[in-house]
Amino acid sequence: MQKELFLGIVNTLSARYEYFQLRTDAACRISLSPLQKCMIVVRQLAYGGTADMFDEYLQVGESIGRERLKNFCQGVRETFRDTYMQKPTVADCQFLLDLHGRTHNFPGMLGSIDCMHWEWTNCPTAWRGQYTTGFKGTHPTIILEAIANQRLWIWHSYFGVVGSNNDLNVVQSSPLFNQQCKGYYLADGIYPSWPVVLNTIRCPTSRKMAYFTEKQEAARKDVERAFGSKMKVKESQTSSMKTLLDQATVLQASFIVRVYHTTMMNVFRHLLTCAKPKPIMHSNVI
Structure with missing residues (x-):
């Protein structure tokens, strides 16, 4: 995933949803930053890892990892649906x-x-x-x-x-x-x-x-090549969807893959035409 795309998603979700903002708990301890919360989910989608793959590194258990995956997929779907799936x-x-x-x-x-x-x-x-x-x-x-x-x-x-x-x-x-x-x-x-x-x-x-x-x-x-680019180039993202237990989460995770496919096709088309790529995502989308 490109850096601009990832930072655009992080800034948009943190501005729109309180769940992805930097907060403190009842013991006045600072929680994870928006970058860390989104990175946990993106690494699950990108590498097909388990929900507790950051248990020792960020002290994030399996239940919290799955919860953030659901909230991330739901947030991206609600925010970018009209832009990338119109x-x-x-x-x-x-x-x-x-x-x-x-x-x-x-x-x-x-x-x-x-x-x-x-x-x-x-x-x-x-x-x-x-x-x-x-x-x-x-x-x-x-x-x-x-x-x-x-x-x-x-x-x-x-x-x-x-x-x-x-x-x-x-x-x-x-x-x-x-x-x-x-x-x-x-x-x-x-x-x-x-x-x-x-x-x-x-x-x-x-x-x-x-x-x-x-x-x-x-x-x-054309559609066979599109399926091939979704499955082979992004095989790691689809492998993480296989391990999900909730059908609703599978549907939302598939939307993330489709958004990623659309943005990458836009960047690739601009590179072919030797034009300057347009901003993939804007952080001020509310």
């Missing part, structure tokens, strides 16, 4: 249409849609049946539905569906089509033949159909 505007939709028409030669394409399964190692035993499917291994999983563009911007994500469902069940419960731009999404063959979904042809029978299938599957790799 829905595309009219200008954004037009940008997506122009981008995919120019790069993939698919006029009217808004992005690629797909689902992936996040492994949940510490799923409660009573829930393992509904979170496990035979097609994705024997471990409980939680499904993430996402839409990504050619620049790996994930502008739609729907996380929390139990792992025993398939992509059809997820898209039927997803709020994707409540408010959408005029366009279509590239998908694999599991989705219905809707006007807003352009599926691939599984068994092309002509040269023209084979050419379309090749171009469609090549353009649909």
